[in-house]
Amino acid sequence: MDIVVEHLTKRYGPQKAVDNVSFRVKAGEVLGFLGPNGAxxxxxxxxxxCFIKPEEGDILVGGYSIHDHxxxxxxxxxxxAENNPLYQEMNIIDFLEFVAKIHGIPKYLIPERILDMIRTCGLEGEKHKLIGELSKGYQQRVGLAQALIHDPDILILDEPTTGLDPNQIVEIRELIKRIGKEKTVILSSHILAEVEATCDRILIINNGRIVVDGTAAELRKQAQGNEILKLGVQGGNIDHIFESLFEIETIDSIDIIDVDKQLFEIQSLPNTTSVKSIFDTCVRNNYYITELTPTEKKLEDIFRILTLH
Amino acid sequence: MKQILHIASRELSTFFDSLTAYVLIVIFLGFSGFFTWIYGADVFFVGQANLNTFFTVAYWSLFIFIPALTMRSIAGELKAGTLELLLTKPVSDWQLIFGKFLSTLLLIAIALAPTVIYYFTLWAIGPVDHSAILLGYVGLLLMSMVYISIGLLASCIASNPIIASLAALSIGIFFHIIFDVLASNFVGLIGSFFSYMSLSTHFESISRGVVDTKDLIYFFSIVFFCLFTSKMILSNRNL
Structure with a gap:
């Protein structure tokens, strides 16, 4: 099932939480929804x-409008949902049974589906407990189980890994990846590594508008730009080294990162590389290089650049 | 319809799991039994084979109990966030409202059920006006429907269960007493208007054994108005 979001606008009082957002999610795609808090x-x-109705715009899921169907x-x-609301006073099996009934799963299939979900989400040891007695990680699994019990075509997960320990995060990611092979998954997060690990496509939203739409690789490429090198040079006075480096034509800017260790950050002009010139300069002046690392812009940096202004 | 029943049965089991239902039933039966058989204007004191005393006690105690039962229905779900869980399942706003309404009504019916023993006991003691007693129960259920719908509406308006309960009580008190008091202070059109608005007028006429469409219209129109408004408030949520 495709999802088409058309000119979605939602206001809370005078503030626009979402402002004319349009995008499309193809069936079988895993889409990561990124953005700072309140984006x-x-x-x-x-x-x-279909929990809230937008003031303007429409969302079509498999051709059906959220307004009409x-x-x-x-x-x-x-x-x-974001904070994973569950009926704390129910036990896991009763709760899943209730959700299954609400979804109209035939009675004879319900026990099988519940067992299946308990197994898939790793709830075997806890299945007779009340939801309120579970740790946050297990509650999150129950949340996933209730979202999956009717075998939906589309899965919408709002920050599915918040509050989980690192092992659980990996497990949930694996689960999402597995599910993502057959279903359309939309997940939101502000942890970039998570989105990078699980999603085919990334959508960055800020102040209610989409700022980026593409794959992680595309994003990197887009923000990569100029060559940035981390350089450590010894064998001379830092000021002299700085001056001699500055004479290299392809270098755009030099920052001193560490005076004691004599570390520099060097940015080259667009579409040029300064590695060879740096090396030659050092040889000429009898300096020696202690470090030379190309710095790759992390997704975190790209995210910060795009969402800070 | 199925969705309504699923929601109602879940809600009803929550009443029992949280002991609310047991507390309500024990207090209700204790109160009504005490005043009907032991103390004050009880059956033996009055010396007539009717359940008027019981109906009066039930009329008052249900008025007080129902807001405590309905206060959490929507406000509680909203506070816990489970409203989002429920309404993103294939459940419409109407189904949710009706489910909540039905669950509380069923609980009241369960609380009233054991008092049928009073009726049989009375039957053994003396000649009983069967239709008056039957209609007395109908009257209690109709009255409960009114207060449940008011309670639901209050629970939709207030985001805090305690406020919802107080709001339901303060709306209810108009129908329960204030309109009646006003009716006795006014004459003519205004007087009869307040008299018509007062719930006790209609409850008394039904529990006397007379069913008038005017009474039924009164009860059902309040229920409809409250449930409809609740649905509208729920549908216009901006969360």
């Missing part, structure tokens, strides 16, 4: 899950 990720996801869309969506 509009959750609002967009809530609208997709929310009941059909809801049947095909598995949704894990």
């Amino acid at each position: 509009g990720k959750t609002t967009t996801m809530k609208a997709m899950a 929310p009941e059909i869309i809801k049947k095909n969506i598995g949704y894990l």
Whole structure:
């Protein structure tokens, strides 16, 4: 099922949480939704899950509009809300049974589906406990189980790994990857590594608008730009080294990172490389290089550049 | 319809799991039993084979209990965030409202059920006006429906369960007493308007054994108005 978001606008009072956002998610795609807090990720996801109605715009899920056929869309969506709300006073099996019934799963299939979910989400040891007695990680698994129980075509997960320990995060990521092979998955996060590890496509949203839409590799490429080198040079006075480096024509700027260790950050002019010239300069002046590392811009930096202004 | 039943049965089991239901039933039966058989204007004191005393006690205690039952219905879900869980499942706003309404009504019916023993006991003691007692129960259920719907509406308006409960009580008190008091202070059109608005007028006429469509219209129109408004508030959520 494809999801088409068209000119989505949602206001809270005078403030626009989402401002004219349009994008498309193809069936079978795993889309990562990134953005700082309050960027509009959750609002967009809530609208997709038919929990809130946008003032303007429409979302089409498999051709059905959220305004006209929310009941059909809801049947095909598995949704894990941001704070993972669950009925704390119910036990896991009763809760999953309730969700299964609400989804209209035939009675004879329900026990099988519940067992399947308990196994998939690793809840075997806890299945008779009350949800309120579970740790946050296990509650998150119950949240995933309730989102998956009716085998939906589309999975919307709002920050699925918050509050989990590193092992659990890896497990949940594996689970999402496995699910993502067959289903359309949209997940939001502000942890970039997570999105990079699990998603085919990344959408960065800031102040209610989409700022980037592409794969992680594309993003990197886009922000890569000039060559940046971390350089350590010894064998001379730091000021002299600085001056002689500055004479190299392809170098755009030099920053001193560490005076004691004589470390520099060197940025070359667009489409040039300064590695050879640096080496030649050092040889000429009898300096020796202690370090020379090309710095790759991390996704974190790109994210910061795009969302800070 | 199925969704309504699933929601209602889940809600009902929550009442029992959280002991709310047991507390309600024990207090209700204790109160009504005490005043019907042991103390004050009890059956033996009055010397008539009717359950008027019981109906009066039930009329008051349900008025107080129902807001405590309905206060969490929407406000509690909103506070815990489970409203989002529920409404992103294939459940419409109407189904949710009706499910909540039905669960509380069922709980009241369960609380009233054991008091049928009073009726049989009375039957053994003397000649009983069967239709009056039957309609007394119908009246109690109709009255409960009104207060449940008011409670639901209050729970939709207030985001805090305690405020919802107080709001339901303060709206309810108009129908329960204030309109009646006003009716006795005014004459003519205004007087009859307040008299019509007062719930006790209609409850008394039904529990006397007379079913008038006017009474039924009164009960059902309040229920409809409250549930409809609740649905509208829920649908216009901006969360």
